[in-house]
Amino acid sequence: MIGLRELSPEVILDPSPRPRNFHGMPEANRKAVGHNPLCGDRATVYLQVEGDVVKDASFEGAGCSISTASASMMTDALKGRTVAEALRLFERFHELVTSDPSKAQEASAELGKLAVFAGVHEFPMRVKCASLAWHTMKASLEGGEKASTE
Numbered sequence: 348m349i350g351l352r353e354l355s356p357e358v359i360l361d362p363s364p365r366p367r368n369f370h371g372m373p374e375a376n377r378k379a380v381g382h383n384p385l386c387g388d389r390a391t392v393y394l395q396v397e398g399d400v401v402k403d404a405s406f407e408g409a410g411c412s413i414s415t416a417s418a419s420m421m422t423d424a425l426k427g428r429t430v431a432e433a434l435r436l437f438e439r440f441h442e443l444v445t446s447d448p449s450k451a452q453e454a455s456a457e458l459g460k461l462a463v464f465a466g467v468h469e470f471p472m473r474v475k476c477a478s479l480a481w482h483t484m485k486a487s488l489e490g491g492e493k494a495s496t497e
């Protein structure tokens with residue numbers, strides 16, 4: 348059996364060739380541009396927030412398969428969440444990709460499908476790829492227009 352460490356994160360994630368929610372959003376009222384200089388990933392995250400609820404989420408940009416898969420799954424996960432829930436998911440996702448897997452167990456229980464990114468923990472260089480869209484989403488909710496993983 349091949350150990351997790353020998354697999355690339357791309358193999359672990361096996362992202363679908365067509366990312367979900369990959370489009371601009373003229374009606375978005377939250378938007379931020381993110382950049383991960385380490386890998387060259389760029390992502391623009393769009394949110395439509397009504398009252399306290401994220402009605403819609405999408406993204407555009409160019410990046411590696413990890414950053415694209417993360418943005419795709421994140422935008423899916425955000426729809427219908429409250430702003431507070433979205434920020435909590437950010438915290439949980441951050442714990443998942445930066446913590447020891449045993450400590451990240453609670454985080455993964457809350458993250459559902461997003462828990463697949465726990466494997467990224469094994470690849471410190473790719474943690475920023477996985478978290479780029481999340482940092483960008485958080486920046487947009489907090490009124491920022493730019494996010495960097497630096």
Ligand code: ZN
Pocket residue numbers: 383386387388410411412413414475476
């Ligand atoms: Zn990347």
